[in-house]
Amino acid sequence: DQQVKQNSPSLSVQEGRISILNCDYTNSMFDYFLWYKKYPAEGPTFLISISSIKDKNEDGRFTVFLNKSAKHLSLHIVPSQPGDSAVYFCAASSYINRDDKIIFGKGTRLHILP
């Protein structure tokens, strides 16, 4: 049973436009959410996070939105750049249950088109 779902395996976006990557979760105990970015032949790197007390967190071109009632979060990248082409993993964890590990989605491959 997948607790963190990224239903789009891939996404293509024109350079300069907005990229929106979506993520859904099922466990209502999750209260901390993260996005990781992964280039080929490298390990994932942390991109941005959000806790459940907020509904938006912004860092430069990257913004994460959290809709707790819908158990949905999204990552917005604007404007999209060629270097943003990578696989993006959504992840979730529970701070209440300190022993819980981070659960990852299967990832979305983002292609930025020239």
Add this chain to the structure above:
Amino acid sequence: GAGVSQSPSNKVTEKGKDVELRCDPISGHTALYWYRQSLGQGLEFLIYFQGNSAPDKSGLPSDRFSAERTGGSVSTLTIQRTQQEDSAVYLCASSSIVGNEQFFGPGTRLTVL
């Protein structure tokens, strides 16, 4: 500062052989995780260690897989009697607290012929 390191970076082995993959976490990180990423798949959780607690082995796909963490630092993932479906990139990550941001190593690409 030093990040998470993994060795070897690439491993080619024959079906039926045993392999050992090593992970050196960031110094002071108490939580250590192993994942694998098969071709076209996402990150599949295998096992994690937190301090001196018993490891969470819930993601290990079979009893051919095992892992140890010695002295709360270096970890070794062992795959016995490797099969072709074990071919994947094996990633190690560490974090200062379970549930916190994880820092990943570069991975070990395992190819079973």
